[in-house]
Amino acid sequence: MSGVEQPGRPAFQPPRYASPPPPRGPEQRAVVIIGAGLVGLTLALDLARRGVASVVLDDDDTVSVGSRAICFAKRSLEIFCRLGLGEAMLAKGVTWQHGRVFFQDREAYRFDLLPEAGHECPAFINLQQYYAEAWLVEACAATGLVELRWKHRLAEMSPRPDGATLTVETPAGGYVLEADWLLACDGARSRVREALALPFTGRAFRDRFLIADVVMQAEFPTERWFWFDPPFHPGQSVLLHKQPDDLWRIDFQLGWEADPEAERDPDRVTARVRSMLGPGVPFRLEWVSVYSFRCRRLERFVHGRTVFLGDSAHQVSPFGARGGNGGIQDADNLGWKLAAVLRGEAGEALIASYDAERVPAAAENILHSTRSTDFISPKTPAAQAYRDAVLDLAEHHAFARPLVNSGRLSRPAVLAGSPLNTPDGFDHGAGPGTPAPDAPVAQEGVPGWLLRHLGAGFCLLVFAAPRPLDLPPRVTPLFITPEPMRGALHDHSGLAAARFGAPAVLLRPDQHVVARFLTLDAAGIAAAHDRAMGRG
Amino acid sequence: MPRLNTTPRLADPDGLLEALLAAHQGLDEAASRRLDARLVLILANHIGDAEVLRAAIALAAKPGPESGL
Numbered sequence A: 001m002s003g004v005e006q007p008g009r010p011a012f013q014p015p016r017y018a019s020p021p022p023p024r025g026p027e028q029r030a031v032v033i034i035g036a037g038l039v040g041l042t043l044a045l046d047l048a049r050r051g052v053a054s055v056v057l058d059d060d061d062t063v064s065v066g067s068r069a070i071c072f073a074k075r076s077l078e079i080f081c082r083l084g085l086g087e088a089m090l091a092k093g094v095t096w097q098h099g100r101v102f103f104q105d106r107e108a109y110r111f112d113l114l115p116e117a118g119h120e121c122p123a124f125i126n127l128q129q130y131y132a133e134a135w136l137v138e139a140c141a142a143t144g145l146v147e148l149r150w151k152h153r154l155a156e157m158s159p160r161p162d163g164a165t166l167t168v169e170t171p172a173g174g175y176v177l178e179a180d181w182l183l184a185c186d187g188a189r190s191r192v193r194e195a196l197a198l199p200f201t202g203r204a205f206r207d208r209f210l211i212a213d214v215v216m217q218a219e220f221p222t223e224r225w226f227w228f229d230p231p232f233h234p235g236q237s238v239l240l241h242k243q244p245d246d247l248w249r250i251d252f253q254l255g256w257e258a259d260p261e262a263e264r265d266p267d268r269v270t271a272r273v274r275s276m277l278g279p280g281v282p283f284r285l286e287w288v289s290v291y292s293f294r295c296r297r298l299e300r301f302v303h304g305r306t307v308f309l310g311d312s313a314h315q316v317s318p319f320g321a322r323g324g325n326g327g328i329q330d331a332d333n334l335g336w337k338l339a340a341v342l343r344g345e346a347g348e349a350l351i352a353s354y355d356a357e358r359v360p361a362a363a364e365n366i367l368h369s370t371r372s373t374d375f376i377s378p379k380t381p382a383a384q385a386y387r388d389a390v391l392d393l394a395e396h397h398a399f400a401r402p403l404v405n406s407g408r409l410s411r412p413a414v415l416a417g418s419p420l421n422t423p424d425g426f427d428h429g430a431g432p433g434t435p436a437p438d439a440p441v442a443q444e445g446v447p448g449w450l451l452r453h454l455g456a457g458f459c460l461l462v463f464a465a466p467r468p469l470d471l472p473p474r475v476t477p478l479f480i481t482p483e484p485m486r487g488a489l490h491d492h493s494g495l496a497a498a499r500f501g502a503p504a505v506l507l508r509p510d511q512h513v514v515a516r517f518l519t520l521d522a523a524g525i526a527a528a529h530d531r532a533m534g535r536g
Numbered sequence B: 001m002p003r004l005n006t007t008p009r010l011a012d013p014d015g016l017l018e019a020l021l022a023a024h025q026g027l028d029e030a031a032s033r034r035l036d037a038r039l040v041l042i043l044a045n046h047i048g049d050a051e052v053l054r055a056a057i058a059l060a061a062k063p064g065p066e067s068g069l
Ligand SMILES: Cc1cc2nc3c(=O)[nH]c(=O)nc-3n(C[C@H](O)[C@H](O)[C@H](O)COP(=O)(O)OP(=O)(O)OC[C@H]3O[C@@H](n4cnc5c(N)ncnc54)[C@H](O)[C@@H]3O)c2cc1C
Pocket: A034, A035, A036, A037, A038, A039, A040, A057, A058, A059, A060, A064, A067, A068, A069, A070, A071, A072, A129, A152, A153, A154, A155, A185, A186, A187, A188, A189, A190, A191, A211, A291, A309, A310, A311, A312, A318, A321, A322, A323, A324, A325, A326, A327
C-alpha cells in the first residue's frame, strides 16, 4: 500500500498542522480519541456538538493523502449536515446516482441508486477524503472543545477498569496520559487493537488493484462506470469515477501475479490510462497506489472503557464504499451515547448497545464487500464461469441484472435487532432501527428539509396539530401537519407522513427511529425513551 | 410449502440429455462450463423459490441418500 506522487500542481495542498509540545506532567482526560482520520475527527466533532471535550492524538501532521475514500453516501452526508459540514460537502462534491456496467465492448446494465425524490441529500457525492478531513479539522478546532495533538503517537496502552493508561511519543519527548474513555480510531493497523492483543480476522483477497488519480478534462458523464473484461484491459475489470478538481479515479484490476513495484512505474500506468482513454486525451497522473484488499473485523468493538470505531474495528474492500461510510455511522452511533453516559443520564448499558448495533452493521458491510470482491475477482474456474454467465445474460435479460455485482453501494445499516428499539405493530414506513427518512417540509412558508429540524436530542415527531404534551425531559416534540399551521412543519407533499407510517415517532439523537406510537400515551413514550437510553 | 420435487417428471429423458449435449457440441471446457452456468441461472430464476433452490444445491453437492431428500 504505497504510492508515488507525480510532478504537476495538485489543486489540493495538504495542510501541515503544528505539533503541540508534550504536556509538562501526567494528565487525566475524560475522552481520548486515537487517530485524527475520517472517523476520529467525525467523532470528535459530534462529541463537541454535544458539549463533550476530547483530546485527539494523531501520529501524523496532515490529512489522508493519495487515493483513498471518494464516495460519500447519503447517510454520511446527512450526518455531516447535522454536524454543520453538509453545505461545504454538497457544494464541492460531484453528485451522482447512476451507474453503468459494461461487459467487453457492450453496456450490460445501468442502475439508479436513488429512484425516489424528496430527499435533501443525493445518493452519493464524490469528494476526496482529504477535503473531508481538512474541513473536519477546521470545524473541530472552531468548537474550542477538541484538542488536536498532531505528531503525538500512541506507543503503549494498558487498560484499567475505569479507563486506560496511555504512553504517548512526540518529536519533543514522551508523556503519560490517563483516559477515562479511550476511543480507538487509529485505522486498519490499530495500535490499540495490537496492545489489547485482539484478533482481527477475515479474508484477504488474492488480487491486486492499481488505483490511479488522473487529472483530465473529459466528457464522461458523472456516473460510476464499471467494465468487466474491456478491450483496453482484457481479462480484468476497470472502474472510473469523477472527483472534484477535474480529477478522475481509475481502478485497474491487475491480478495476483502482478508485481506492485513494476505496476507503479509511471510510464506503465500512463500506457494503461492512454489505452483506456484513447490517444489525444491529455492527462496527468496525480497519484498511483497498488492495493490488495481484505475484509476483516474484531469480534466485539466495546472492550470495557475502550471502544473501536472505523477501520480499527472493521476493514472492507472498497467496492461499495462501505469503509469510510461505515465508520462515519460508527461515530454517529457512539457520540450521543457517550455524551449521555458522561452527563450521568445513562449507564454503560448504553455503550454496550453500540456493540449490539454496530457489530451486525459491520458484518453486513463485510458480507456485501466480500461478495462484490468475489464477483469482481473470481478465484476458481467455477466462479469465473458463473460471473461470465451472469454478464452474458445481463445485457438482454432483466432477470440477470440483479446478479451483476460490481459493488453493492453503501446503504445505512438498519438497526433492526437493537435492544434500544421498542417493537411496534405498524406494517409500513420506517420502523424501529431505521435512519429517519428525509422529506420536504416548510416552516412558516419557508421550504426546507425534515432532517434539518430534528435537533440534537431525542425528538418526538407528532403528525398532528401542536398541543401540550407530557414528555420525558430532553425529548422535544416536532409537530407535522398536512396543512400550513403555526408551530408545525408543513408536510406539503405528504411524504413525511407516508415515510414514517405512524401518528407519532420517537427519534434518537442520531436520527434513528426507535419507537412508533398509535396514541400520544405519556407512559408508553416514557417507557420507550427509557429503553432507548439503555434503561429498559 | 413448496418443496424440491424429485419424483420422475420428464416425458422424454433421453431427449433432454440429447438436447443438453447438442448445446455443448464443439465447446471447450471453459465455454461448456459457462453454458451450464447460464442454464443454471436461467432455471434458478424460473424456479424463483429460494428454499427449493437451496435444497437443489444441497442435493447436487451431495447426491447420496444422506441428504434427507
Ligand atoms: C483505495 C481506497 C478507496 C476507498 N474508497 C472509499 C470510498 O469511496 N468510500 C468510503 O467510505 N471509504 C472508502 N475507503 C475506505 C476509507 O478510506 C477508510 O474506511 C477510512 O479512511 C477509515 O477511516 P478511519 O478514521 O477509521 O481510519 P484512517 O483514515 O486510517 O485514520 C486513522 C488515523 O489514525 C492515525 N494513527 C494510526 N496509528 C496511530 C497511533 N499509534 N497513534 C496516533 N495516531 C495513529 C493515522 O495517522 C490516521 O490519521 C477506501 C479505501 C481505499 C484504500
